[in-house]
Amino acid sequence: MIRLDATTREFGYAFTRLVNARREADEDVARDVAAIVARVRVEGDSAVRDYTRRFDRHDLDATGWRIDRADCAAAWEALDPDLRTALELAAERIAAFHVKQKPQDSETIDAAGIRLGSRWRAVDAAGVYVPGGRAAYPSSVLMNAIPAKAAGVGRLVMVTPTPDGETNPLVLAAAHIAGVDEIWRVGGAQAIAALAYGTASIPPVDVITGPGNAWVAEAKRQLYGVVGIDMVAGPSEIVVVADGRNDPEWIAADLLSQAEHDPTSQSILFTDDAGFADAVAGAVDRQIATLSTAETARASWDANGAIIRVRKLADALPLVDRLAPEHLELACDDAEALFRQVRHAGSVFLGRHTPEAVGDYVAGPNHVLPTGRRARFASGLSVLDFMKRTSFLALDAAGLATVGPAAVRLAEAEGLPAHARSVAIRLER
Amino acid sequence: MIRLDATTREFGYAFTRLVNARREADEDVARDVAAIVARVRVEGDSAVRDYTRRFDRHDLDATGWRIDRADCAAAWEALDPDLRTALELAAERIAAFHVKQKPQDSETIDAAGIRLGSRWRAVDAAGVYVPGGRAAYPSSVLMNAIPAKAAGVGRLVMVTPTPDGETNPLVLAAAHIAGVDEIWRVGGAQAIAALAYGTASIPPVDVITGPGNAWVAEAKRQLYGVVGIDMVAGPSEIVVVADGRNDPEWIAADLLSQAEHDPTSQSILFTDDAGFADAVAGAVDRQIATLSTAETARASWDANGAIIRVRKLADALPLVDRLAPEHLELACDDAEALFRQVRHAGSVFLGRHTPEAVGDYVAGPNHVLPTGRRARFASGLSVLDFMKRTSFLALDAAGLATVGPAAVRLAEAEGLPAHARSVAIRLER
Structure with a gap:
């Protein structure tokens, strides 16, 4: 963690270094991914089966290519009732928020008597990638699948690797409540290629969204144009702007809720109160020790964390715009006034009782957000990612x-x- | 040109071949582009100057890096008055159409007292690429720049190569009327890299749009994520659905208006009238001979043109959806009824008096549209390409x-x- 003081002369240079620091690993997987994509395109199912045997250590012809919707329903029924209730609340609120994003068709007749306008339609089919292993989050299933359904996508496909043939019951339960139509037990770049080009078994889709490792991300990049994709996702980040009247324990918890995601995550606090800054730093250290995710959180906080003192909170906002953070908390009384001055952020959390994590799960807005300063030009996932506009003229x-x-x-x-x-x-x- | 009959048994296979035919050249420029991008990123201006000397045969330090806005104003004043009037009409109508696309901010307070919504803002800076040489169309300047201005982009940058130092007065005049703020005399992959990363001279932008050759397209692809880009553009295409009561000369002219763009362009006619099909085929052959663009139009029509007979016009629509064409003309009395059944098309032109070319220039909707079946998932250029959404929660x-x-x-x-x-x-x- 670094401590910076925006009132000092050296700050400009140090802050620019912070803004430009690349946290994304440059894994050079482009060539391997290109080979997988090319082979799946030509050989179809047999390539998918072969890669699955190699990477996930099971034979699709034996374990089954598809996961039945009945299996998802069973996983749903087997959940703890309180977890089921939580997922239901999340699904309802996410659906309510996203259904309102559906754009209006428009039509006018102008002075020359020319009729012109735009009409929106959902894509026919969408694919949602869900990673296997640790990063297989049911909340991601909801956040990707529900906007597609809200858009009116007729065929919603999920692909997910099942290492050693093992399925993740939480993911299946989430697929059930989100209304996924079709699930394939396939992951990696081979799953993205199969969805983009189609195989004898797996019909192609029009749009692919969802998080994945470097191979999955690179496959989506390479197939952008063959299908639509969501924005390239990098490491997660949070910026908290907080005055000294917050409980330092609360703000420390918020900073750690990003840090625990990944060693490349970033948590930054801006405050106008030096004593509060010290208190938060202390609270972070104390809280980390108690986390089951301590190792990751510690690595992230040590390498990428920052506490920046500003003279007054409003001074933080131009700096926040340069970071264009994925998540921005404004933990102060006049959060609304500060928010009006923010230009670039994926999602903003206003006031002392709006921790970012509530937005990750149940509030309603999407948690798939632009990272790595991409909020300068990109938006969170929405129904628009699953729709397209046809203009017309008469x-x-x-x-x-x-x-x-x-x-x-x-x-x-x-x-x-x-x-x-x-x-x-x-x-x- | 191929003739197909949808009522025959062989049709299914032949049509699938037509749908899957790849007209896009697989030029393998990825490695060269990667080298240019990497060098511009590290060396900045000196790399841009060097590549410009090599590819455009002039020295930026001698010819000048920028084109003054005064030069654009002078080019505007020097235009033929009727051309100026035409550009003015186009600019006004394009602005009127696009300003209506600006999305509404939204905000609600739900039953739990939770306030949530979305806020839209323009990106700070956008770059428009304008090719040099034959494809330097003033209409493209308007179609890319005006939506950016309508979105509220503060700094609108144009980059365009000036081979041998020669500027294109039509392009400068269009930049003037479109309100471009800043013009750099730089083209190719080096221009895209300079806009994405910035150099000592050229400040970076957030979004890059505009047509270009294979190098420019590949540079945009590689820099997608560093900046926002518009959809990958492939060869242009038109599908005309026409009954036998059209003037075959009109429909032939429409088909040729795509064919004359490029040998890879595609023009397809669906009709329920075999005699009309023959008449159009004859009219195309006669008209081609009179065109200054005959060579291109002939190459396109011979290689990619098609006339397809259907039993009734409505039978064409599922086939049109499989093609998901960039442009679709419905030249018949019940165009509206047919349009309601169309799912996938970039832009639709209704009735006998709506030739596609009127949409290319002056009607108002954007002429930057998804090609190569991408209308399945992509939309034409709009103000949304220059804006981004921030969700919020309190x-x-x-x-x-x-x-x-x-x-x-x-x-x-x-x-x-x-x-x-x-x-x-x-x-x-």
């Missing part, structure tokens, strides 16, 4: 007479005579 | 008491104790 002879000559003139200027003629020929009568 | 103690316990339960189930604690610690009082 002219009659009078409308074409009004705007057509300008189109002819521009087509001529661009050296495109057939463009010009297709308009001019209709103006002749 | 809970008070009562709201947290309502949903917090479920968050704690889920965090525990996922093995994330700091997540659980950050909520639980606030529930204790």
Whole structure:
């Protein structure tokens, strides 16, 4: 963890270093992934089966390619009732938030009598990647699948590796409540390639979302354009802007809730109170020791954590914009006023009673958010990622007479005579 | 050009071949582009200058790195008045259409007293790539720059190569009317890298859009994630669904307006009238001969053109959805009814007096549209490409008491104790 003071002369340089620090590992998997993608494209099922045998150590023909919806329903029924209730509350609130994102179709008739507008439709099929092992979070299943369903996607497919053939009951239960239509026991770059190109067994989809390791992320990158994908995801981060009237234990817990994700995660506190900064630093150290995730949290906090003193909280906001953090907590009385000045952040948590973790699970907004300063240009996952817009245009002879000559003139200027003629020929009568 | 008949038995196979035909060249430029991107990232201006000397044959330090806005204003004033009027009409109509796309912020307070919503903001800076040479279309400048301005982008940058130092007055005039803030005389992959990473001279941007050759497209792909980009663009295409009551000359002109773009372009006619199909085929052959773009149009029509007979027009629509064309003309009386059945198309042109070319220039909707079947999942360029959404959340103690316990339960189930604690610690009082 580094301590910086924004009122000092050296701060500018040190902060720029913090902003530019790359936490993403440059794993060079591009070539391996390209080989997997190419083989799945050509060989289909047999390549998928072969890679699954190699990486997940089971034979799909023996363990079964698909996981039945009945198995998901059974996993759901077998859950602890309080966990079921928690997932139900989460699913309901996520659905309620996302269904409101559905864009309106639009249509106008302008002064020239030209009718024009836009119409939105869901994609036919979407695929959600769910990692195996430690990072197989039921909340991720909800956050990816429910927006697709809210968009109106007819065929929602989940792919997930089952190492040694073992399924994760929590993930299956989440797939049940989220309304996933079809589950394939396939992971890695081979799953992404199978979803993008289709195989004899696995029909292709139009959009693929969901978190994954470096191989999965690279496969999505390589297949961007063959299918739609969600934003490239990097290490998670949180920025907390807090005054001295917060309980340091609360803020320490918030910082650690990012740090425990991964050693590459980042937690940064801005405060105008030096004593509070010390208290939070102490609380972080004390709390880490008690966590089952202590090793990860400690590695993250040591390498990437920061506490930055500012003269007043508002001074933090231009600095926050440069970080463009995935998560931003404004833990102070005038959170609303500060929020109005924020330009770049994935999701903002206002006030002292809004820990980021409540947004990870049950609040409703999506927890798939732009990382690594991408909130400068990217948004969290939404129904829009599962929909597309068709523009339309209808002219009659009078409308074409009004705007057509300008189109002819521009087509001529661009050296495109057939463009010009297709308009001019209709103006002749 | 191939002729197919959807009522025959062989049709299914032949049509699938047509759908799957790859018209995109697999130019293997990835390695060269990676080298250019890496060098510009490290060396900045000197690499940009060097590549410009090599590829565009002029020295930026001599010709000047930037093109002044005064030069654009002068180019505008020097235009033929009728061309100026045409560009003005186009700019006005494009702005009017796009400004309506600006999304609404949303905010609700739910039954638990939790306030949540989304807020949209423009990106700080956007870059528009404009190719040099033949494909330097002023209409592309308008179609890329005006949505960015409508979104509220503060700094709108244009990059364009000037081979041998020669600028294109039409492009400069278009930049003037579109309100471009800053123009750099740089093209190719080096221009994309400079915009993404910034150099000593060229400050970085957040989003890059605009057409380019294979090198430019690959650079955008490689830098996707460092910046936002528009959809990967492939060869252009048009599908026309027309009954026998159209003038075959009109429809032939429409088909040729795509064919003249590039040998890889594709023009497909669906009709229920075999005699009309023959008449259009004849008209295409006659019209091609008169075009200054005849060579390109002939190559495209011969290699990729198709005329497909269907029993009735509605039978064409499921086939159109499989093609998911960039442009779709419905040239018939009941265009509206047919349009309701279309699921996948970039832009639709309704009725006999709506040639696609009017949409390329002056109608208002964007002409940057998904190609190569990408309308299955992608949309045309819009203000959304230059904006991003921040979600927000505000809970008070009562709201947290309502949903917090479920968050704690889920965090525990996922093995994330700091997540659980950050909520639980606030529930204790």
